[in-house]
Amino acid sequence: EKYRQDYKIYEEKLAQAKADKTPWPPKPNEPSKLGPGGTTHMPSVLYNAKVAPFRGLSMRGFLWYQGEFDSTGVPGEFASMFKTMIKAWRDEWKRPDMPFYFVQLPSQENVKYAQTRWDQFKVFEEYKNIDMIVTIDTGEEKDNHPRDKVIVCRRIADMALNKIYKKIPDIQYGPIFQEVNYMGDAAYLKYWAFKGKLVKDGELRGFEVKQDGEWVAPQKVEIDRSSIIIRGSKELQGVRYLWTGWAKPNVCLRDERGLPAMSFISEKESD
Structure with a gap:
């Protein structure tokens, strides 16, 4: 009803604008047949179209x-x-x-x-x-x-x-973040779940440390068996790895099968 009223007003203004040779008024939007949102991005559209039809079917x-x-x-x-x-x-x-x-x-x-x-x-x-x-x-x-x-x-x-199907015996994770322990200007990073040992792809890169409230490049990064040791120039307040959108060039840690280590952020709790 509101749309019809708005459209009637629009037609009157349009006729007047044409007669006066002035800019035309904006045309009101027609209500969407999908719902009041008027867009396929509104809540529930994707669910109703792509998920709801499968309800009740057997799925693993x-x-x-x-x-x-x-x-x-x-x-x-x-x-x-x-x-x-x-x-x-x-x-x-x-x-x-x-x-x-x-x-x-x-x-x-x-x-x-x-x-x-x-x-x-x-x-x-x-x-x-x-x-x-x-x-x-x-x-x-x-x-x-x-x-x-x-x-x-x-x-x-x-x-x-x-x-689900138990066809592959090995775990299918690369190195998953576990914890960081801080000791002065050093941080000891531990991963879990991966197969074998940590393998570096070129130089160790993509790491940052937090010192004096700012994120900066570390002084040194090295692998110690299944852990990573990161050192800064001052007491460390945090460590992060691949904390950016475009991280692909700096991916440097994998397991023995080539699965990549995940990105992470860790900040030391205040004393």
Whole structure:
């Protein structure tokens, strides 16, 4: 009804503008047949179109490739939405522990990706029966749509073949962040879950340390068996690795199979 009223007013103003030879008034938007939002980006559209039709069908789990549009860069915001989505999907299938495997964001120039990757990891760390496929060594700097899809698909398939179908015996993670212990101007980084030992790809790079409240390059980084030792010039307040959108050129840590170590951020708690 409001649209019809607005359109009638528009026609009157348009006729007057034509008579006066003045700029035409803006035309009111016609209501969308999808709903009041008037856009395919409104809440529930993708769910109703892509997920709801499968409710009730037998499924072993979910494989989900992240939509980069949700990368806000606000700490915790993506994690909150992500957890809500996972719970909603599991509730629809009435399986609170239904397997859910997702692809962590690849490399791309959007600086907000770093925080989103960390939020994804925190959800992986918190929820049960969720697994994360790290792809920070893939992607295109200027394009949201990575071309190297084969390697990503293989990692997703290997995760499902290992976790659900038990066809692959080895764990399918690269080095996953565990903890950082601080001792003066040094930080000792530990990873877990990976196969074999840490392997460096060229020089150790992509690390930053926090000193006097600022993030700077470390003085020295070295591998000690399955750990990393990072040294600064002053007492360290934090350590981070590949904390940027376009991280691909600096990916330098892998396991023996070539799976990349994830990016992370750690800040020392105040005494």
